[in-house]
Amino acid sequence: MTRLPLEGIRVVELAVVWSGPYVxxxxxxxxxxxxxxxxxxxxQFHTRGYMPKMPEFLVQQTVGYSTYKKLGYNPDTAHNTFxxxxxxxxxxxxxxxxxxxxxxxxxFRRLIEVSDVLVENNSPRIKxxxxxxxxxxxxxxxxxxxxxxxxxxxxxxxxxxxxFGVHMDNFVGHGHMSCYLDEEFDTxxxxxxxxxxxxxxxxxxxxxxxxQRLSTGKGQYIDLAQTEASACHLGQAIMDYTMNKxxxxxxxxxxxxxxxxxxxxxxxxxxxxxGGIEFTDSRINITITNDEEWQGFCRAMGxxxxxxxxxxxxxxxxxQNHDELDRLIEEWTINYDNxxxxxxxxxxxxxxxxxxxxxxxYSDPHLRVRGFFNELTHPVCGTHLxxxxxxxxxxxxxxxxxxxxxxxxxxxxxxxxxIGVTDEEYAELVKEGHIGTDYIESIGFSx
Numbered sequence: 001m002t003r004l005p006l007e008g009i010r011v012v013e014l015a016v017v018w019s020g021p022y023v024x025x026x027x028x029x030x031x032x033x034x035x036x037x038x039x040x041x042x043x044q045f046h047t048r049g050y051m052p053k054m055p056e057f058l059v060q061q062t063v064g065y066s067t068y069k070k071l072g073y074n075p076d077t078a079h080n081t082f083x084x085x086x087x088x089x090x091x092x093x094x095x096x097x098x099x100x101x102x103x104x105x106x107x108f109r110r111l112i113e114v115s116d117v118l119v120e121n122n123s124p125r126i127k128x129x130x131x132x133x134x135x136x137x138x139x140x141x142x143x144x145x146x147x148x149x150x151x152x153x154x155x156x157x158x159x160x161x162x163x164f165g166v167h168m169d170n171f172v173g174h175g176h177m178s179c180y181l182d183e184e185f186d187t188x189x190x191x192x193x194x195x196x197x198x199x200x201x202x203x204x205x206x207x208x209x210x211x212q213r214l215s216t217g218k219g220q221y222i223d224l225a226q227t228e229a230s231a232c233h234l235g236q237a238i239m240d241y242t243m244n245k246x247x248x249x250x251x252x253x254x255x256x257x258x259x260x261x262x263x264x265x266x267x268x269x270x271x272x273x274x275g276g277i278e279f280t281d282s283r284i285n286i287t288i289t290n291d292e293e294w295q296g297f298c299r300a301m302g303x304x305x306x307x308x309x310x311x312x313x314x315x316x317x318x319x320q321n322h323d324e325l326d327r328l329i330e331e332w333t334i335n336y337d338n339x340x341x342x343x344x345x346x347x348x349x350x351x352x353x354x355x356x357x358x359x360x361x362y363s364d365p366h367l368r369v370r371g372f373f374n375e376l377t378h379p380v381c382g383t384h385l386x387x388x389x390x391x392x393x394x395x396x397x398x399x400x401x402x403x404x405x406x407x408x409x410x411x412x413x414x415x416x417x418x419i420g421v422t423d424e425e426y427a428e429l430v431k432e433g434h435i436g437t438d439y440i441e442s443i444g445f446s447x
Contacts, residue, residue: 004031011117020121021088022199028091048079089404095414121149134221144219145209153225165192172231180252198226260288266338283355284338296348374400408437
């Protein structure tokens with residue numbers, strides 16, 4: 001069997017919500033042993049859910065990435081069924097320890113001593129409060145690579161500010177740019193691009209540090225501010241201001257490089273969102289960058305007479321008359337299914353693609369043929385298709401192997417085989433509350 005690139009690398013995940021867990025998901029997918037450190041005494045909001053023993057009436061109201069498994073709902077196991085957690089937790093192990101106690105911190109130290117990487121995305125004050133700064137950890141393990149990825153980095157006046165992806169996305173200006181042209185900023189949907197950008201950048205940074213360790217024999221500390229990691233993706237707009245003192249204004253679905261671009265309504269398809277809300281909407285994204293693509297677009301439509309209008313004769317004139325062109329394009333798209341339009345336009349060399357929902361993605365023939373979705377069986381959620389490996393390597397066949405872990409599912413393995421505690425120590429840690437597969441009763445929940 002082909003050996004995966006990161007086999008033999010052990011990663012300790014002390015991460016929450018999305019960005020940090022995504023780093024570890026990428027590393028775990030390619031062979032690293034990822035051990036997620038969790039606590040029975042502390043429930044981290046938005047990581048395994050909103051609260052311990054989430055009330056069923058709230059479970060039924062949640063939708064999308066932050067919902068729970070609803071069929072056969074059980075409040076005692078709800079924390080194992082949160083989709084945001086499970087979507088990023090395949091190929092990981094979970095063990096529990098109370099790091100707020102001296103014995104718990106000793107357990108954590110023993111784990112760090114036999115690991116290669118620590119990933120955390122808490123605010124810097126958390127490390128300081130627990131006493132696990134880089135100065136401490138490098139004494140425990142000089143070969144350790146530590147990635148810290150708070151929203152605003154580990155230094156500067158904002159270092160202790162807490163933030164989710166939506167705050168960071170707007171902090172770097174993306175929210176200002178992506179708002180619809182005819183709407184106010186307070187109507188914009190939340191965007192969590194900073195989490196995804198931070199996760200990808202974080203995995204790359206860890207790999208570079210591990211590579212350098214091969215020649216130096218020493219680990220290092222990585223200070224990754226998620227805002228800076230996502231601001232890199234907006235370089236052209238930032239440079240426009242730097243060179244021209246011009247802010248990139250609202251763009252909505254349009255392209256600010258000068259192409260004709262939009263999201264257009266197609267023939268309605270009835271359906272329901274999660275939660276039972278009905279919709280009758282189907283849309284297609286189309287981009288026309290030059291005269292050749294414009295001619296292909298006209299052929300796909302059957303060359304209607306309005307395409308000969310002088311207002312649409314050049315790329316510049318089409319862009320200057322974008323509003324009217326949008327209206328005319330939608331008069332055509334509204335009569336056809338979005339997949340049908342995609343096929344027509346792609347055959348003519350015009351970039352186009354349907355707006356897909358999750359159901360569309362699961363049933364898409366292209367993703368199916370490529371084997372993107374992998375089937376995993378979770379002890380609580382059952383058997384489902386999970387988003388698979390993010391890329392393919394010609395000499396390294398790969399697929400998801402482990403389902404997302406339940407809380408404390410791998411306690412015995414981590415404590416006895418990785419850290420090396422005795423049976424007597426293990427029994428004592430169970431009594432003291434470090435080890436378990438549920439949250440302590442005193443946590444409770446509040447509405």
